[in-house]
Amino acid sequence: MATELALELIIENVDAGYGAVRALQGVSLRVANGETAALLGTNGNGKSTLMKCVMGMVRPTRGTIRLDIDGVTHDLSRLSTEEIVNIGVAMVPEGRRLFPRLTVEENLLLGAYRPLARADIAKNIGFCYEAFPLLLERRRQLAGSMSGGQQQMLAIARALMSAPRLLLVDEPSVGLAPILVSQTISKIRELKDRYGLTVLMAEQNFHQAIRIADRGYIIVHGEIVFDGSVGELEQNDLVKNYYLGATA
Amino acid sequence: MTARGYRFWIGAAIVLSAACVAAAVVKNEYYFYAAYVVIQFVVLATAWNILGGYAGYVNFGSSAFFGVGAYIAVMLIKWLNLPLGLQIIAAAAVGGTLGFGVGLLTLRLRGIFFSIATVAITIILETAVINWRFVGGATGIQILRPPVMEPFESYTKMLFVCMVLLAIIAVAIARHIETSWIGRGLRAIRDNEEAAECTGVPTLKLKLAACAISGALMSAAGAPLAMYQSFVEPASAFNLTYSVSALAMPIIGGTSHWLGPVLGALLLGSVQQIVTVTVSSELNVLVVGVLLVVFVVAAPQGLVGLFTKVKDKVKGN
Numbered sequence: 001m002a003t004e005l006a007l008e009l010i011i012e013n014v015d016a017g018y019g020a021v022r023a024l025q026g027v028s029l030r031v032a033n034g035e036t037a038a039l040l041g042t043n044g045n046g047k048s049t050l051m052k053c054v055m056g057m058v059r060p061t062r063g064t065i066r067l068d069i070d071g072v073t074h075d076l077s078r079l080s081t082e083e084i085v086n087i088g089v090a091m092v093p094e095g096r097r098l099f100p101r102l103t104v105e106e107n108l109l110l111g112a113y114r115p116l117a118r119a120d121i122a123k124n125i126g127f128c129y130e131a132f133p134l135l136l137e138r139r140r141q142l143a144g145s146m147s148g149g150q151q152q153m154l155a156i157a158r159a160l161m162s163a164p165r166l167l168l169v170d171e172p173s174v175g176l177a178p179i180l181v182s183q184t185i186s187k188i189r190e191l192k193d194r195y196g197l198t199v200l201m202a203e204q205n206f207h208q209a210i211r212i213a214d215r216g217y218i219i220v221h222g223e224i225v226f227d228g229s230v231g232e233l234e235q236n237d238l239v240k241n242y243y244l245g246a247t248a
Numbered sequence: 249m250t251a252r253g254y255r256f257w258i259g260a261a262i263v264l265s266a267a268c269v270a271a272a273v274v275k276n277e278y279y280f281y282a283a284y285v286v287i288q289f290v291v292l293a294t295a296w297n298i299l300g301g302y303a304g305y306v307n308f309g310s311s312a313f314f315g316v317g318a319y320i321a322v323m324l325i326k327w328l329n330l331p332l333g334l335q336i337i338a339a340a341a342v343g344g345t346l347g348f349g350v351g352l353l354t355l356r357l358r359g360i361f362f363s364i365a366t367v368a369i370t371i372i373l374e375t376a377v378i379n380w381r382f383v384g385g386a387t388g389i390q391i392l393r394p395p396v397m398e399p400f401e402s403y404t405k406m407l408f409v410c411m412v413l414l415a416i417i418a419v420a421i422a423r424h425i426e427t428s429w430i431g432r433g434l435r436a437i438r439d440n441e442e443a444a445e446c447t448g449v450p451t452l453k454l455k456l457a458a459c460a461i462s463g464a465l466m467s468a469a470g471a472p473l474a475m476y477q478s479f480v481e482p483a484s485a486f487n488l489t490y491s492v493s494a495l496a497m498p499i500i501g502g503t504s505h506w507l508g509p510v511l512g513a514l515l516l517g518s519v520q521q522i523v524t525v526t527v528s529s530e531l532n533v534l535v536v537g538v539l540l541v542v543f544v545v546a547a548p549q550g551l552v553g554l555f556t557k558v559k560d561k562v563k564g565n
Contacts, residue, residue, distance in 0.1 A: 055446055057277060087450025097443035110436045113429070113449045203384050 006033045007069050007088075007165050007198050014063035016053050026223045027063070030168070031215075034197040038213035040206055046222040047060055047202035051170045055091050055198070056081040069165060069224060077190040086192060091162035094171045094202075096155040100144025104135055107143045107154055111161030120163060124198045128157040131191060149180040160191065167192070169201040171214070173208060181208055196197070210234070251273050256423065260416045265284075267412040271405040280408040282525075284476060286517035287411040289467050293497035293509035294418045295465035300495065301456045302402060302431055304438030305355070309366030310494035312373045313343050313463045315486035317470025322383050322480050325391055327494065332410065339471035340464040347463020351456040358441070367491075374486035382408050388481025414472075418465045423506040427463070434458055466494070470536030489533060493517075496536050502542045502550025511551045515539075 009031040016024040023046045031037040041047050052058040056066060056079055065076040067089065074087055090111070099107050108128055129136035132153050138146065143154060152172060159167060169188060173181040191214040192199050202207035210216060211219050216233045218226040226238055233239050265313035271280065292310060299305050324330040324338055354365040378386045387521045393403060400406035425431045434446035444499045445451050474480050493516065501512025516539060547554045 057446060081445050082448045082449075082450040082453075090448075091446050093443060093446050097446070098439055099439035100442060102435060106432065107433070109283050110432060110444070110449065111434060111447050113447060118429070158447060 001146070006071075007033055009166060009198070009200065010064075010066045010068070011050070011054070012064050012066075014050070014060045014065060015122070016049055016058055016060045018049075018058075022222060024053070024060070027219070027222070027224055028146070029217055029227070031198055031200050031226060034196065034198055035214045036201065036212055039200065039202040039203070039219060040209060040211040040214045040216055041202075041219040042204055042211070045219045047219060048170055049222075050219070051091060051094075051168050051200075053077070054084075054168060055089065056084045067166065072075070073177045085162055085164075086116065087114075088163070088165035089163045089168065090159040090166075092155045092169040092170060093170065095174055096151050097127060097152055098143040098155055098158070101142060103140055104141040104146075104154060107134070107158050108139075110160050111158035112163075114162050117162045118156055123159075124161050124163055127191055128160060131160075131187075131194070132157050149183070150174050150186050152176060152180070156184075156187065156191070160195070167197045167198060167199050169199065171202055171204065172203045173203060181205060185209070187211055254530070256403045256420075259421065259562050261304070263408075264412060264416060267409050271363065271400065271409055274368055277404050279404060279406045280402075282496070282521045284404065284408045286521060287415050288472075288515060289497060289513040289517040290415040291411070291469035291514040292494040292512055293467065293501070294422045294467055295462045296463075296494040297498040297503055297506075297509040298422055298425060298434075298462040299455075300462075301498050301508070302434035302438065303455060303458050305455065305459075306363045306495065307366045307459075307462070308363045308491050308495070309369045310466055311486050311488055311490035312370040313346065313466035313492045314470035314473075314474020315373060315377070315482070316346060316369070316487040316495075317343055318480050319377055319383055319466030320325060320467065320471040321471040321474040322389055322391065325474060326383070326389070329394070331394075332371050332407075332472065334416030334476075336410075336414070336468050336471040340468040343470075344460045344464030346467070347460040348456055350463065351459035351528070355452065355455045355459065370486055370488065370491065374482050377482045377486070384481070386482060390478060391478045391480065393475055393478055407476050411469075414468055418469075419506055419510060421461065421465070422509075425458075430457065432453060461503065475486070487537075492533070492536060496540045498550070500539055500550055502554075504549070505552045508550050508552045517550070 012025060014024055014027045015022065027050060039047050041051065044216040049058055053060050053078060056076060060077050067074045067076055067087065069088060076084055099110065109121070112124060114119055117124065133156060134150060135157055143151065146154065171224055172184045172188065176184065185208045188199065188201065191197065201209060210230050210233060213230055215229055216227065217224050218238065226236060296307060296310055300307050320339040320342050321335040324335050337374055350369055357365055365448065377383060383389055396403050396406055433444065433449045436449050437451055437454065441451060473485065497512035497516050498509040500516055501510065502508030516536060519535055523531050523535050543550060
């Protein structure tokens, strides 16, 4: 593998919070090139805060967040969100956060706001419609008038419009029926393979997340309490306790 | 340029030439005196809509920018005796800078909090001017007009044509913003600012740009006031009715399209002028209020929304 075409996200010792509330404490995490990492934890443990730190929307009070892309190191904790999107990071936010009163197509175009992506807009929108034929059918419809599952697909497609290298997905299962959760997770896998993405996904649904993850991190009260490969995760006592219903 | 772009510029040329022909042919000065005020509101409403309509940031401080424009003109007349064109350009520059500064201070606020902050700016600036003797203080200042420029035969006609030109410039700028990436970004901010930020829309930069452009156009609209009235005083230059009209007109016309504020200003401005002459000038504000209530209830998308609705129905049948 050529070292120039590599990507790695390195989060070290990050503390972050909102006012007096500390949401993250000494969080360290790595996502290697081409990997799908799952950030697992229940509500209120700091998953979204960590995602927002990577996007520059919440500033860490301590620690570093670095992204190495093709031999260049970017310090994400010093860049603005639009600069972070510009170097190739995109996020599918929790609860989708679409522009409900704009059309499907306008939503997609807004995903390509970064100057580099605007040049390839015709190509990328073509890819999106190919991957999600339903969006092509409904491109003139207002985003807010679609069903939850369709909106989730649009949110993912919008993130892909910036032609990202690293894709952050924050709780894709929120508010979706089980069958749609399963479809969404499979779609993320399919897109990752197709575009050679590196993925960091925050998720509560352990079983669905580990279907496509290579590596898992468990976050409890703002601290990473376990990290390892998916195989290790499934054998872990803590996981059995938290997710698989076994009593210690 | 697209076919639509050509059509827009041809339309603009026709409007400007019609204004010039009218100035040369029509003898009654009053029409120009009244039309000036209506066109001035076209500029104000269009400027307001850039921030208030596209980005959804409701600015209650339009009168601050308008008054600053008028007083920049007063200052330049008294100090350097500069011609009208330079007064307008200087007013736009100061208004733009003021918009940028106000944006830096207030655009971190959202919703009603932003609106309250903009009201405060009007009051602060009006108080400052009241206490500034050089520009006349609270009693106001009389302006000696220089001789009218050729080929115009009167000041009112010259200022009318000048205001039509300003309106065309303002509408062209608003239209360009609306159809470009800037407009798309502003609409995203209005719809969901957090989502806009995380998709990489430079939200603060866009809001600052919108606030500065909007402020520059509002101040430019205020600059000719000094020559138009040949008298300026703070209470009327910073009058809150400018803020109310600048907000009501785009809402009545429709905020999503550049034509909305133009239609709203022409409709509301004309009705106000007619009411002033036929009934009383006191009823003006009532007219604004009643029309605003009627439109918010019956046509929340404004005149433009009403047209598209009718058009869709005709197409559908």
